[in-house]
Amino acid sequence: MPIHNQICGQTQKANCFYILLHPKLYVTTMNFDLLRQLCAIHAPSGEEAPLTDFLLEYIGQAQQNWKVKPTILHGDGWQDNIVLVFGQPRTAIFAHIDSIGFTVRYDNKLVPIGGPDTENGYKLVGKDAHGAIEATMVADEEGEILCIDYPRVVERGTSLTFKPDFRETEDFVQCCYMDNRLGVWTALQVAETLENGIIVFSTWEEHGGGSVAYIAKYIYEQYAVKQALISDITWVTEGVKHGEGVAISIRDRGIPRRSYVNKIIDLAKASGLKYQLEVEGAGGSDGKELQSSPYPFDWCFVGAPEDHVHSPNEKVHKADIAAMVGLYEYMMKHL
Incomplete structure (x- = not known):
């Protein structure tokens, strides 16, 4: 940059x-x-x-x-x-x-880094060996079960952060x-x-x-x-x-x-x-x-x-x- x-x-x-x-x-x-x-x-x-x-x-x-x-x-x-x-x-x-941010676990599930806010629809960005990622957060009502809506499986261990605006x-x-x-x-x-x-x-x-x-x-x-x-x-x-x-x-x-x-x-x-x-x-x-x-x-x-x-x-x-x-x-x- x-x-x-x-x-x-x-x-x-x-x-x-x-x-x-x-x-x-x-x-x-x-x-x-x-x-x-x-x-x-x-x-x-x-x-x-x-x-x-x-x-x-x-x-x-x-x-x-x-x-x-x-x-x-x-x-x-x-x-x-x-x-x-x-x-x-x-x-x-x-x-x-x-x-703060998130680590991709298995099958596009997320593990928080620190204490991020969790809400359906948040845009997350990052990259893995297959390219840049822009995904949408999916969370339950309590914000405890987290995953991303994305058309492929993201490599486990990839970190994602909020999309800057x-x-x-x-x-x-x-x-x-x-x-x-x-x-x-x-x-x-x-x-x-x-x-x-x-x-x-x-x-x-x-x-x-x-x-x-x-x-x-x-x-x-x-x-x-x-x-x-x-x-x-x-x-x-x-x-x-x-x-x-x-x-x-x-x-x-x-x-x-x-x-x-x-x-x-x-x-x-x-x-x-x-x-x-x-x-x-x-x-x-x-x-x-x-x-x-x-x-x-x-x-x-x-x-x-x-x-x-x-x-x-x-x-x-x-x-x-x-x-x-x-x-x-x-x-x-x-x-």
């Missing part, structure tokens, strides 16, 4: 102070061409390599215009993860690059896999001006994790970094609304150390950017791996909320995206 031939957002790139002074202008000038491309890449958990290759090519071009060129860690020993090290890092951003209006962007291609996009925006910090593009998050633990070991032992931000996308709920700002999660299934979360909230207040506090009892992120690692990492999930979670129609408000980018820039300067 070709990389957008302009470095996304360079001509209208704004730090958080610009967002504060001109929020409407910044929202209307955000360039989502890169996000569109990210959402279209087939990279469910375990098959992140196509997105890894795309990101390495993009970073190789884009870093020429970044304030600081990072050290890029990838390849042998890193599996499909990418770690970018800028200057003298104090804080790491974790953004997972995998998505990127939509943009004045206020919203919508497509499959905003979770977490939008978190990845945000990290790439922050990379343009980041002087000191680490950005981790991690894998397997949607299906139990597995990569963050050894990455945490490396960055703690090599750089003494022990605080993290999770650049991921959360849910619109009765307490977290579209257009009310980026969500700072006090807890989900995991409970981060409250003194660190309070520090993040204080920075959000100082930034003047719109934010909202989230309290949930379910859901998880790369933070759970950091918390269960043998290293003293503090972490906090900070991300824009989306509607239609884990479906082909994930929907995020542009004002929340602007607040997310601005707050990450601010936090990486002050943490």
Whole structure:
């Protein structure tokens, strides 16, 4: 897939102070061409390599215009993860690059990857040795018995993902896999001006994790970094609304150390950017791996909320995206 031939957002790139002074202008000038491309890449958990290759090519071009060129860690020993090290890092951003999806089992039956929404009629895409596949999901009323309507038997082990349909209006962007291609996009925006910090593009998050633990070991032992931000996308709920700002999660299934979360909230207040506090009892992120690692990492999930979670129609408000980018820039300067 070709990389957008302009470095996304360079001509209208704004730090958080610009967002504060001109929020409407910044929202209307955000360039989502890169996000569109990210959402279209087939990279469910375990098959992140196509997105890894795309990101390495993009970073190789884009870093020429970044304030600081990072050290890029990838390849042998890193599996499909990418770690970018800028200057003298104090804080790491974790953004997972995998998505939910499905694995074809026997006789065109499906096994979920992660927790995808299941509904009759969803379009799924992929490819096997016989060619490209575009199939229709068939599900029972409970969404538990899954298969595809397709004129031939698809090779067992083939992965399928939602067919991308990127939509943009004045206020919203919508497509499959905003979770977490939008978190990845945000990290790439922050990379343009980041002087000191680490950005981790991690894998397997949607299906139990597995990569963050050894990455945490490396960055703690090599750089003494022990605080993290999770650049991921959360849910619109009765307490977290579209257009009310980026969500700072006090807890989900995991409970981060409250003194660190309070520090993040204080920075959000100082930034003047719109934010909202989230309290949930379910859901998880790369933070759970950091918390269960043998290293003293503090972490906090900070991300824009989306509607239609884990479906082909994930929907995020542009004002929340602007607040997310601005707050990450601010936090990486002050943490």
